[in-house]
Amino acid sequence: MTVQHDGTSARTALDADGIASDWTRDEWVAFADRLLDTARSYASPGHGRIHFPGAEGGYGHDVDGLEGFARTFLLAGFRIAGARGEGTEELADFYRQGIVTGVDPDAADRWVRLDEHAQAKVEAASLALVLDMTRPWIWDRLDALTQQRVIDYLAPVVGDTTYPKTNWLWFRVVVQTFLRSVGGPWSASDIADDLALHDSLVREDGWISDGFERSYDHYVGWALHTYPVLWSRMQGADELAGGRTAGDIVRLDRFLQDAVALVGADGSPLIQGRSLIYRFAAAAPFWVGAIAQVPSVPLGQLRRAANAVVAHFVDHAAPGDDGVLTMGWHHEWRELAQSYSGPGSPYWAVKGLLGISLPADHPVWAAASEPLPVEAADDVRVVRSAGWAVSGTAADGIVRIANHGSDHAADGALVGDSPLYARIGYSTATSPLANQAAWHEPLEQSVALVDEAGRATHRAAMELIDVRVDGEGDARVAIAASRSRAHWLTPRPAAHRHGSGLDGDVELAGVVTVHSLLRGPWEVRLTRVDSLEPCVDAGALRLRVGGWALAASETPRSSIEALRPSEERNADSSSSSRLSSSVEDEVEGRDAAASVAAEGLCSSIRPLLGAGAPSFEERFDASPLGPVAIVPVVTYPVEPGAWIATLVELTAADLASSGDATVDVRTDAGDTTVTVSWPDGTATTSRLANPGEASDADR
Structure with missing residues (x-):
């Protein structure tokens, strides 16, 4: 078979018939x-x-x-x-x-x-x-x-x-x-x-x-x-x-x-x-x-x-x-x-x-x-048993999943998150961070409460709430959702690990609900801190939402994109300003995005609802794909009961979007609906499932 590996993208070189050639x-x-x-x-x-x-x-x-x-x-x-x-x-x-x-x-x-x-x-x-x-x-x-x-x-x-x-x-x-x-x-x-x-x-x-x-x-x-x-x-x-x-x-x-x-x-x-x-x-x-x-x-x-x-x-x-x-x-x-x-x-x-x-x-x-x-077309589906929402995109050849049901843990077990199983997102183009520290610290593809000491909560074993496909045609959205008893973990030593998260002493933080809406290269990640434990002070916490980790042999390029206010972008959607940034930089407000580029890929994240601050986390020798990895993140103040929304994107660097996106969440008589205006201009409206409610999974 002939496959491009020049670092420009994950796309496949096709033969004259439009199909990749196979070995004899x-x-x-x-x-x-x-x-x-x-x-x-x-x-x-x-x-x-x-x-x-x-x-x-x-x-x-x-x-x-x-x-x-x-x-x-x-x-x-x-x-x-x-x-x-x-x-x-x-x-x-x-x-x-x-x-x-x-x-x-x-x-x-x-x-x-x-x-x-x-x-x-x-x-x-x-x-x-x-x-x-x-x-x-x-x-x-x-x-x-x-x-x-x-x-x-x-x-x-x-x-x-x-x-x-x-x-x-x-x-x-x-x-x-x-x-x-x-x-x-x-x-x-x-x-x-x-x-x-x-x-x-x-x-x-x-x-x-x-x-x-x-x-x-x-x-x-x-x-x-x-x-x-x-x-x-x-x-x-x-x-x-x-x-x-x-x-x-x-x-x-x-x-x-x-x-x-x-x-x-x-x-x-x-x-x-x-x-x-x-x-x-x-x-x-x-x-x-x-x-x-x-x-x-x-x-x-x-x-x-x-x-x-x-x-x-x-x-x-x-x-x-x-x-x-x-x-x-x-x-x-x-x-x-x-x-x-x-x-x-x-x-x-x-x-x-x-x-x-x-x-x-x-x-x-x-x-x-x-x-x-x-290779044939964009693909949207779910894997109900695993709690996976799936989006594959023909333009860049990448398959992504949002995971809300697989954590290599027993129902109700409060253990550490295995980076191999319990992250929210996995793909065919990126790897979870998998060094020793990654078993202790949920970072990439996570939603974690972070205390003043920098400790991040774990979500295993989460409760699957929803997994289905909503909408028709280009407006199809794969949805998966879960609720977790967010907890800090002090791990105990283990002689051998077989993939499961670490055991240890648990300190409860609160209850967190996450809904992932996947469409094309994007995920709209809706998050709500439902409640905190009585002894936990919201003011002493930050809610950190992690995007896709990109790793390479050399330090990936990172930047903060400071977007113009929404009304100005609506008048001239082609205009935005890009600011060079180091990994320590942060830009406050919902009109900013953090982007990382490496090996022909782009990973970006931006807040859509809530006072989020984009920034970057850098890790060394933490990924099988390269010695230097950067994770774009957004951190929010913790406000129990309030929805926040984050746009997470992974695609080929030359396909990365600069279009606007908005989210509107409404609750009426106990039903919550979310309307998303996606970066390509498509609008979708989906009802969010409640915990304990049977999912109308797409069959």
Whole structure:
């Protein structure tokens, strides 16, 4: 595919037909072979472990080596199966020898056993899945002793009740299904329990929560939808499925209708959720959709989505010249990884290459490429389960979400905000700040009460109030809203973090309600401090509204735009004055905006209702996208019961708007309506939902 990466915008270069070009299957295979050749060069003498260069992971050297083997074995399995074994004999021999070594209890580079470390339960699923997928070329050619040792290695999964009640359920199902197929131990009740657990995690519109917390992220696609389809194709799985596969595919089909709309035109997935170092694993559900032959998303669009995601990272030098996937996004940035991740962990990315398991004669390779939703037109939608309002814009190729329902926290839990989950906004062009300080301080894409000591409140776990699409045509607005018990947190130390916010001592501040109205590149963020705790003084607080963080290798350009009064702008809307500003500058009043420009993007914020003061916050080594990040913010005095409104914008720098915007909020007989005049001149009027009121979600 051809994608511009000259820093001018996120827009995609199109071919003569107006559609981005895709890799051929041969190009996919060549990329896979490069990753596999590199991986094999880091193998132990017996091939049982693969140790990539880099700092040891939080689970230790032995686990790192098992991860390196098992995760690249996934890719080897896809390669061998797609070629039907032809021309892959050397590859099969290499990994077959690794299996012999891995299950040899006396080998120096044997695998960590499942009863030695829980991480082995994760990797065991990859081993079992590929042993089934490549049965004629690997399993059937193992000697009887090694086969029995493999069975013995996997057997501890049977009856094990310590698996987390998350996507891990599929690790046990996959392993036991393989064990059953080769005469090993297995438990019908274990599988039944796990399938029932999966079903209990299913939510609206094909979305699935990764556990009983509000956890919506890439695991929905690359685990909770990928494993059911791959499992259904394992030997003997149809006897265990009990007719459930058709329902799994219906849910996958509906999920994919949203998933293809959450990929930017430059191929970037949403930079949201944990395990982002798995990068192009985000392409896996698109290939699974092709395998399952879902009816609603065309094969050409599924392949286009997968190709866009993988090529995005390749075009941004991941992997680098040495062929190694590091812990980071475009480049190595260790803080993006979870505390337990090791140098082999990023190789779950190979799930995004699942397509090469489909042979050359599969119709997905011949299907005409079809554009992503954001490439074809502006897209406005909601993801009800996650509480996301979504706006994708064709002009700049960016997809943005306003998040009011996903925080990786249990209902009612007062914990710290995870920067990976609990921010108000995420996009395909920006990253949340994710350094250590970001877990303590909600800043970008937040609404926080800030006290005199500079402490910012957290909002997890917020209460979802509304998620719907309002209006028609160009006046369609995606709306999401939530209410939170804003609280300060003094965190307690934690040895390992898996994406959730920090636990700690809580000090309540008050109740804050936020409504996000998304249209085009803009969000109108309506905020009201409903009440404060009796001991909290409004005069000692400021309400801070944070915009999109932009990060770059050099300090982004920032400026304060001092706008003329509304009546003068109405008479001459083309006129405004721009004032150069440092990050310390502030301009009081609602006729000012703070803007940041970097890497061809512009992030701006301005107050529309309330006496807001725009300014900037600068952070260093806080983002995977660059060492210097700037966040435009607006701070307001705190007036309980009063609405404030803030316009938040993210777009390509050459598309940034200078048009006027206004907001009118009216309450009558308990109903509140908001009329917005957007910067492009469109006017919309929407009713705001009240807490506890059922939402008329767009269906």
